[in-house]
Amino acid sequence: MPQDFAPRILTWFDQHGRHDLPWQRDTSPYRVWVSEIMLQQTQVTTVIPFYQRFMAAFPGVADLAAAPQDQVLHLWTGLGYYARARNLHQAARQVCEQLGGEFPADVEGLMALPGIGRSTAGAIVSIAHGERAAILDGNVKRVLARYHAVPGWPGTTAVHKTLWEIAERYTPAERCADYTQGMMDLGATLCTRSSPQCPRCPLAADCAAHAMGRETDFPGKKPKKTLPVRRTRFLMLRDGDGRAWLEKRPPQGIWGGLWCFPEGEDLDPTHWCLDTIGRAPDAIETWPGFRHSFSHYHLDIEPILVELGNSPGLVMEANRQLWYNVRQPPAIGLAAPIAGLLQQLAHQDLAKE
DNA sequence: AACGCGGGGTA
DNA sequence: TACCCAGCGTT
Numbered sequence: 001m002p003q004d005f006a007p008r009i010l011t012w013f014d015q016h017g018r019h020d021l022p023w024q025r026d027t028s029p030y031r032v033w034v035s036e037i038m039l040q041q042t043q044v045t046t047v048i049p050f051y052q053r054f055m056a057a058f059p060g061v062a063d064l065a066a067a068p069q070d071q072v073l074h075l076w077t078g079l080g081y082y083a084r085a086r087n088l089h090q091a092a093r094q095v096c097e098q099l100g101g102e103f104p105a106d107v108e109g110l111m112a113l114p115g116i117g118r119s120t121a122g123a124i125v126s127i128a129h130g131e132r133a134a135i136l137d138g139n140v141k142r143v144l145a146r147y148h149a150v151p152g153w154p155g156t157t158a159v160h161k162t163l164w165e166i167a168e169r170y171t172p173a174e175r176c177a178d179y180t181q182g183m184m185d186l187g188a189t190l191c192t193r194s195s196p197q198c199p200r201c202p203l204a205a206d207c208a209a210h211a212m213g214r215e216t217d218f219p220g221k222k223p224k225k226t227l228p229v230r231r232t233r234f235l236m237l238r239d240g241d242g243r244a245w246l247e248k249r250p251p252q253g254i255w256g257g258l259w260c261f262p263e264g265e266d267l268d269p270t271h272w273c274l275d276t277i278g279r280a281p282d283a284i285e286t287w288p289g290f291r292h293s294f295s296h297y298h299l300d301i302e303p304i305l306v307e308l309g310n311s312p313g314l315v316m317e318a319n320r321q322l323w324y325n326v327r328q329p330p331a332i333g334l335a336a337p338i339a340g341l342l343q344q345l346a347h348q349d350l351a352k353e
Numbered sequence: 354a355a356c357g358c359g360g361g362g363t364a
Numbered sequence: 365t366a367c368c369c370a371g372c373g374t375t
Contacts, residue, residue: 041358046373080371083361117360138358157365193357194375224355254370293354295370336372 002206006172006179012202013182018044018189022051027177029103029128030061036120037084039137044188050079062101064092073257073333082333086257087115105129118164126171126180134171135180136164139187144170145219146191149208153220227293231300234261235269236287236341240310242349243323244342246332254294258333259322261303261341269306277313281306287344292337303341 018024021044023035034054038047054075058064064072069089076085091113095103103124104110110121118136125133136144141154144166152159172179190197196215198204209215237245246259262272273281287303308314316322324330326346334342 037359039358040360041370041372043358043373078372080373081359083370084359087361115360119359136359141358222357256370293371295358295372296368 001169005170005203006175008202009179009182009186010172010175013178013185016189016200017178017182017185022048022055024181027128029105029124031055032124032128033103033116033120034088036123037088037115038079040084040120041081042079046079050075061092061095061103064089065096069257070330070332074331077258077334077339078336080336082256082258082335084115085333086251090114091116103128105131107133123180126176130177132171132173132176133180134164134167135183136167137184137187139184139191140167141187141219142193143183143187143191143203146196146209146215147203147207149212149214149218151218151220153222155222159220227297229298229300230265231302232263232265233267234263234301234303234338234341235267235272236261236303236305236345237281237308237312237314238305238345239308239312239323241325242327242345242352243325244345245312245314245321246324246338247321248319255335258335258338259324260335260338269304273306273308277308279313282309283307287341290337301337 021035023031035047035051038051038054057071057075058067067089069086072085072089073082076082079085094113095101104112105125107118107121107125110116110124111118116124120135122133122135123137125131126135141163144150144163145154145159148166150159150162150166154160154163186201186203190201191203194216198207198210198215201207201210204210207215209218239245245262247262248259249255249257251257269284270280273279283305284307285305287305289300289302292299292301314321322330322332324332324342326342326349329342329346
């Protein structure tokens with residue numbers, strides 16, 4: 001272990017790191033926390049506009065705690081992994097109701113909040129409080145796995161443990177916030193997955209993977225398995241005013257808490273209408289199918305437009321169902337494919353004028 | 354089409 | 365402890 005590991009990161013960070021990210025302007029625990037949750041599974045360039053909208057709507061933890069869940073999920077629409085938003089909202093409520101509105105200042109306390117694990121807690125402690133705490137996000141894993149040529153996939157307990165030990169050892173007491181940001185920047189901008197720019201890297205001189213010319217062999221790859229394919233139909237019910245019928249999904253499971261078209265593998269539009277509103281639809285139009293992929297399966301979606309005309313006869317259960325007006329979209333959470341289809345409906349609506 | 358990304362939940 | 369679950373953007 002070289003003594004100058006952290007100093008090399010810090011010198012590089014001062015010269016080449018990112019210093020103008022929105023969450024670096026004011027590093028309060030709340031702002032750092034929201035940014036870290038958004039940055040889980042999501043790259044910086046994607047996160048920036050979401051972060052800015054979120055902060056404009058909820059400048060402080062009390063604003064978030066007081067917001068309706070639909071608004072929180074609305075601002076998360078398109079980011080994915082919606083459990084992050086539900087946990088964020090729940091944690092904000094806990095901070096306000098049980099902790100007097102103050103975030104815990106230590107890793108243990110932070111980890112007691114939903115959605116905060118060891119790495120996210122470390123990021124908040126180091127960046128917001130300036131205290132020594134290690135992180136191990138995907139970027140840092142890649143940098144350390146290459147630097148030490150740690151074999152194996154970090155998803156296994158053994159490799160994960162090894163990387164955490166290395167991360168803890170290198171984390172300095174001084175300038176811990178800059179070190180943390182520097183490691184993430186290094187992984188995100190130089191030590192990238194497929195084409196690392198080793199000539200510019202402050203660690204290249206004694207990087208084990210670089211010495212072997214096998215940078216992209218580390219970290220080891222996740223064992224691949226073929227994903228199952230499932231299919232479903234979306235019934236896009238439209239009333240005479242061009243509004244679409246949506247139903248709120250249960251809080252658990254896929255797209256939890258988001259709004260969706262009536263959906264099912266073998267839904268038949270005519271049968272559905274007869275069963276639900278007692279008459280057949282005015283018109284049915286099958287749209288081109290498309291595939292939406294999750295981490296654990298592919299979903300082949302068949303969208304079917306079902307025209308109900310005036311007085312559709314659907315009874316709304318408050319908070320569970322709504323007519324979505326494409327001209328005045330309500331602030332609700334939508335999964336990406338639903339948002340895309342509603343966008344197309346809005347386009348059609350506009351073209352009719 | 355494959356890949357990568359932190360954390361929660363469950364057996 | 366070892367899986368399974370979750371949704372995008374990038375390559």
